[in-house]
Amino acid sequence: MQNEPVLHSEESPFGFDELFFSRTDEAGIIRAGNAVFQRVSHYSWEELLGKPHKLVRHPDTPRAVFRLLWNTIKAGAPIGAYVKNRAKDSRHYWVFAIVTPIAGGYLSVRLRPSSDVFQIVQKVYPALAADERREKLDPDQSLARLSGQIQGLGFASYPEFMATALGRELAARNTALARPADKALRHLEALRDLAKNLLQNADRMEEAYKQNEIVPTNFRILASQLGQDGDAIGVISNNYVLLSDDMRSVLDLLMRAAHDIQRAIDDSYFLLAVARVQCEVVSVFRTEKDDESSAGEVERLDLQATDYLSRAKLSLMDIAEKTKFRDYCLEMSRLATGLEVMRVVGKVECARHESVKERVDKLLSDLQTFQLTIAGALQEIGRINLSIEAETAALIKEADLAA
Known part of the structure; x- marks a missing residue:
């Protein structure tokens, strides 16, 4: 069926030492980025600049995640979230994305995840995305379901979850890079x-x-x-x-x-x-x-x-x-x-x-x-x-x- 997303198992690789950066305007249009973003996404700068950031969105990332992201940054607060992206050649790459409001738009820095929290998210996201398509859930309904799953993991709120997740990702990254603990x-x-x-x-x-x-x-x-x-x-x-x-x-x-x-x-x-x-x-x-x-x-x-x-x-x-x-x-x-x-x-x-x-x-x-x-x-x-x-x-x- 034409509307069914094609899922690809091949990954667009990047290292723990590599960090993504991009800046968008208030509408989510890409205005700047770094070489890691361009290389791993396999788009040229001409194809990235001036385009919506959702250009790299992967169907395995639930719409609930983006509803939560936009609700948070529009309220003027920073947010961290796991996101599965899709490169131009349809390969995928996972990131832990940190999106922060600035005057006239948003900054996003992203790192390669590998913690125990990430292992859980890798199973939760595709299942919730499939539920969204099968049950025709709107973003708010999906967000309610995602919130329930986060609470089921023992977190009282999403801010508690994202703080835990980011801390564990940085600790795992330091280990992978043979760095001392922060x-x-x-x-x-x-x-x-x-x-x-x-x-x-x-x-x-x-x-x-x-x-x-x-x-x-x-x-x-x-x-x-x-x-x-x-x-x-x-x-x-x-x-x-x-x-x-x-x-x-x-x-x-x-x-x-x-x-x-x-x-x-x-x-x-x-x-x-x-x-x-x-x-x-x-x-x-x-x-x-x-x-x-x-x-x-x-x-x-x-x-x-x-x-x-x-x-x-x-x-x-x-x-x-x-x-x-x-x-x-x-x-x-x-x-x-x-x-x-x-x-x-x-x-x-x-x-x-x-x-x-x-x-x-x-x-x-x-x-x-x-x-x-x-x-x-x-x-x-x-x-x-x-x-x-x-x-x-x-x-x-x-x-x-x-x-």
């Missing part, structure tokens, strides 16, 4: 692991809270069944509800701070990694040619890399500020202590009522489990918080944060 990126990788651990412990507390929400209701039921003899238990239940509501409010603040920290770390990680690649492309450009047009592209890349490095540092300073949520942890500890007092008082009071002893023992045991979970999570969060502060402070001072 010290700053390695620090940021450690920060991302700490942030995930922080969220896991915050989630532990939230889950424990949800499981414990029924306890005051059960105490009220007991108080009602005991009539006037249950007045004291009713008071304990009301006090418990007040403490529990306060705990919910503080927990919400702590969860929000934990998510803010993770986003800030992902932003720093991605911006620093992008600046690293852009600076290397500048070096590539300078070895390729030294004419007036090349100088303009070098200046654009230099300016943006400097801006991204500055933004990465500001984001790190923001992390240092956001990690100061010890007040939340102290407040949670205070409330947990209050709940422990209620538990002890409840145990003493309910011991006088033999008829409900078994049920009360179960409720008090559940409450104790909840308090132990909260205490353990708070202790771990305190440790993680100190580690994040130390890592962030060290990274801000790192000389190699600069390009």
Whole structure:
């Protein structure tokens, strides 16, 4: 059928040491590029300049990827994405593309991917592209499906996915080129692991809270069944509800701070990694040619890399500020202590009522489990918080944060 794409297994090769560059206007029309782009795509400059960048689009790349890309860069934010391209002779080549907005258009730098994340994407993309054709999915429907697949891989959002992917691609590339690991990126990788651990412990507390929400209701039921003899238990239940509501409010603040920290770390990680690649492309450009047009592209890349490095540092300073949520942890500890007092008082009071002893023992045991979970999570969060502060402070001072 004429509309069915012809898939080719042969690859248009390029090395790990080679980086693509292209610049387009706001409509995606190619205005400049480097020799790697021209050679690997097998188009002449006359065939590339003034043409839409989708000239090299491969049907195995889902339309969802391009919808996400355009949504992001039109909003003024940079994006990283795996893209399978097709050369003029129908051979294909995979890249991890970094597309960034500039005045009057967009810059794109691209590298050869090889990480474990790439191995997964190589299977996901063709299947999703086939679904698009078979089910006639529009780009937004396909994007929703792609987002679901990314979450299924354990990523809360696309920004988290692209930061992880770019970091792993740069690490794999350094290994392939026998280069030392990037010290700053390695620090940021450690920060991302700490942030995930922080969220896991915050989630532990939230889950424990949800499981414990029924306890005051059960105490009220007991108080009602005991009539006037249950007045004291009713008071304990009301006090418990007040403490529990306060705990919910503080927990919400702590969860929000934990998510803010993770986003800030992902932003720093991605911006620093992008600046690293852009600076290397500048070096590539300078070895390729030294004419007036090349100088303009070098200046654009230099300016943006400097801006991204500055933004990465500001984001790190923001992390240092956001990690100061010890007040939340102290407040949670205070409330947990209050709940422990209620538990002890409840145990003493309910011991006088033999008829409900078994049920009360179960409720008090559940409450104790909840308090132990909260205490353990708070202790771990305190440790993680100190580690994040130390890592962030060290990274801000790192000389190699600069390009």
